[in-house]
Amino acid sequence: MKTGKLIVAAVALFGLSATAASAVTTLDAVKAKGHIQCGVTTGLAGFSAPDDKGVYSGIDADVCYAVAAAVFGDKNKVKFTPLTAKERFTALASGEIDILSRNTTHTLTRDASLGLNFTYYNYIDGQGFMVKKALGVKSVKELDGAKICIQAGTTTELNLADYFRTNSMKFQPVVYDTSIQTREGFDKGACDVLTSDKSQLAAIRTELKDPKSAVILPETISKEPLGPVVRQGDDQWFNIVKWVLFAVINADEMDVSSKNIDDLKAKTTNPNIKRLLGTEGDMGKKLGLSADWAYNAIKQVGNYDEMYTRNVAPLGLSRAGSVNALWSKGGVLYAPPIR
Amino acid sequence: MAGPKNTVAWHRNPLIRGIIAQAVLIAVVVWGITTIYANTVANMEARGIQIGFDFLSEVAPFGIAFSPFIDFNLGESTYLTVFFIGIQNTIIVSILGIIAATILGFAIGIMRLSPNWFISKIATFYIETFRNIPVLLQMMFWNFAIFLPLLPLPRQSLGGGGFFLNNRGVYLPKPVIENASANTAFWLAIAIGIAAMYILHKIALKRQEQTGKTMPGKLVGFGLLAALVALAAMIFGAPFGFSTPVLGTFNLTGGIEIPLPLFSLWFSLTTYTAAFIAENVRGGIEAVTKGQWEAAGALGLSRSNLLNLVVIPQAMRIIVPPTISQYLNLTKNSSLATAIAYEDIVALWTGTSLNQTGQALIIVAMTVVVYELLSLLTSIALNIYNKRVQLVER
CATH class of the missing domain: 1.10.3720.10 (MetI-like)
Structure with a gap:
């Protein structure tokens, strides 16, 4: 009996040693299961938040909708996994999700040591500070000695410490686990200041008990390029996600929108638009997708400007004149040509 | 050596069988753990995830608000x-x-x-x-x-x-x-006071065992402690x-x-x-x-x-x-x-x-x-x- 059990145990352990990384590509796996699994926030207005029917919307969610439209021709073939800041990278590395589109900052440490690849940026942000109006603070430089509410698991913790160290000021961090707890802490007075990316500050401010009681300080202390992330080691999938993002930005630049796209597809003589929409060249085939990949993404989800106007603009963050404008309009968004 | 000759074959000897079974089990467990470890590290490396203890000696680039006994200096502490x-x-x-x-x-x-x-x-x-x-x-x-x-x-x-x-x-x-001397005197007074409390308590217990009468040993000891501390403060100043x-x-x-x-x-x-x-x-x-x-x-x-x-x-x-x-x-x-x-x-x-x-x-x-x-x-x-x-x- 004893030896019998031992053999079973040994076989079980051998089984463990035999597990190795599978060679199936993400695209094949996604096609086989019939949907894309997309990691998003637990709820951040404008980026990814479920409505009362559980349908996600936001500029981050739109990236996943656009990829689903490009891969399947149907933007609804996507399922969302809400993740906290701490959980997100493990979820992606372990294969639980196919795309991480969760206002994630591109940094060297993350890119080089976590087994991830950052594609491009769908929102360029910067860290800012929000204070209670009653304190009468006008600049970040006046915040010496303040208690500062912050969410755990974000790059903001490091930027905050760097900024205060550079300016020889002291601060006490008050670190919460989720965005909602951080907001509650600030609202109820556990800290004097709340720091986060400026887009998030705008969203959080609208959710305060009295939004007028808080002001966002003018300084931006960091660069936060946010964009979708994929697993390292699958270049085909990396290319697909990256070029879907480039396609919607190029569409914005060429004034191709969900409204005029059918018209343009039938009538345009512009070779760039023809290549984008798959009526000329074999761009889709090179990515391993159908010829109308970009057409589907733009038709069903819209170009970048439509995404921005639908999701981020209602937070009071205007695109014109900001870094998120196209390179041709004074911003930094610049997509390589589709050819 | 004087006992009857052992006629049981070695592989039927319960003692030897026990030792072999244990050794095999330990070997299997050790092999299992090392395999899991090696496998994990290999898989993580294959996915481009770096793993190691080197980060422990790196400087921690964030702030900590509460640490009463260990000093944390932003930019120096690891x-x-x-x-x-x-x-x-x-x-x-x-x-x-x-x-x-x-x-x-x-x-x-x-x-x-x-x-x-x-x-x-x-x-x-x-x-x-x-x-x-x-x-x-x-x-x-x-x-x-x-x-x-x-x-x-x-x-x-x-x-x-x-x-x-x-x-x-x-x-x-x-x-x-x-004032260093006042401080030393203060702690000395406390040490003597506590010792006195302990001794008085023992005496009181012994008295109770012998005579059945209770004596407020702890109370007297505590009074002594307070008096000693007060005396030290009067002579040397505030501790x-x-x-x-x-x-x-x-x-x-x-x-x-x-x-x-x-x-x-x-x-x-x-x-x-x-x-x-x-x-x-x-x-x-x-x-x-x-x-x-x-x-x-x-x-x-x-x-x-x-x-x-x-x-x-x-x-x-x-x-x-x-x-x-x-x-x-x-x-x-x-x-x-x-x-x-x-x-x-x-x-x-x-x-x-x-x-x-x-x-x-x-x-x-x-x-x-x-x-x-x-x-x-x-x-x-x-x-x-x-x-x-x-x-x-x-």
Whole structure:
């Protein structure tokens, strides 16, 4: 009996040693299961938040909708996994999700040591500070000695410490686990200041008990390029996600929108638009997708400007004149040509 | 050598068979663990995830607000220091919680058995309320719904004379050594006083055993201690000066700060765990046979003597083992601290540090080891105590 059990145990352990990384590509796996699994926030207005029917919307969610439209021709073939800041990278590395589109900052440490690849940026942000109006603070430089509410698991913790160290000021961090707890802490007075990316500050401010009681300080202390992330080691999938993002930005630049796209597809003589929409060249085939990949993404989800106007603009963050404008309009968004 | 010749074949000898079986088992387990380890590392490397302990000696690039015993200097302290600060903060809240929960739990448990209907119902109500609500919910309730909104902002702090209370925490004057000889004299006086208390207590006990008369040994000893300290202060001057908290631009600075997250966490862990300890205490006391109560009553002992000398020593044997589990639960429940911004090991190490370094596997494994060690240490300490209170049968 004893030896019998031992053999079973040994076989079980051998089984463990035999597990190795599978060679199936993400695209094949996604096609086989019939949907894309997309990691998003637990709820951040404008980026990814479920409505009362559980349908996600936001500029981050739109990236996943656009990829689903490009891969399947149907933007609804996507399922969302809400993740906290701490959980997100493990979820992606372990294969639980196919795309991480969760206002994630591109940094060297993350890119080089976590087994991830950052594609491009769908929102360029910067860290800012929000204070209670009653304190009468006008600049970040006046915040010496303040208690500062912050969410755990974000790059903001490091930027905050760097900024205060550079300016020889002291601060006490008050670190919460989720965005909602951080907001509650600030609202109820556990800290004097709340720091986060400026887009998030705008969203959080609208959710305060009295939004007028808080002001966002003018300084931006960091660069936060946010964009979708994929697993390292699958270049085909990396290319697909990256070029879907480039396609919607190029569409914005060429004034191709969900409204005029059918018209343009039938009538345009512009070779760039023809290549984008798959009526000329074999761009889709090179990515391993159908010829109308970009057409589907733009038709069903819209170009970048439509995404921005639908999701981020209602937070009071205007695109014109900001870094998120196209390179041709004074911003930094610049997509390589589709050819 | 003088025994009968061993005729059993070696492979049928139970001793040898036992040794072989054990050796094979150990080999399989070791092989299993090394395989899992090698496999994990290989798979992580294949996915481009870097893994190693090098990050421990890197400088931690973020701030820490609460660390009473270990110095944290932004830009100098390493991740290893952060790890120790996390352990320190977990131990602080656990010890404070265990002490308070024991006192409160005993009080409530004894109240529950009170012959006074009103007192016993209060205790029942307390236990049924606190025991049946998840502790995370209680923590959030006390912190976000009670303490934060009800206590005033720093500029309207309550209190005075160096003692302040606001919604950021409790602020006390901090003793600072100003006069070294006065300070030495103070501690010397305390040491002598405590020794005197101990000796007087022994003498009083001996006197009671011989003559049956009680003598207030502890009380006299305490008086002596107080007199010695006063004398030392008169001769050498005040042993400490005090640095009192003052209002800065945003917060009170100087003095000792007990931050609100620590207070809220301590408060909720204490009230929650005390409900369980109270039930242990009640169970232990009820298990003491009625005859013991009656016999002690017949001897004319007062209720407090009856409880302290007869009932509780016997009840302890039943109370201690389940209470050890409650202490361990309290320590582990402290890991919920991150919800209310207390910087325990889970918040600092598996939260902030994990995110900054990305070393998920190592950081989580180290945290598991810390909790395992803390639990084992608590168990060992209390098992020693348990042996002392157990019935020694002759």
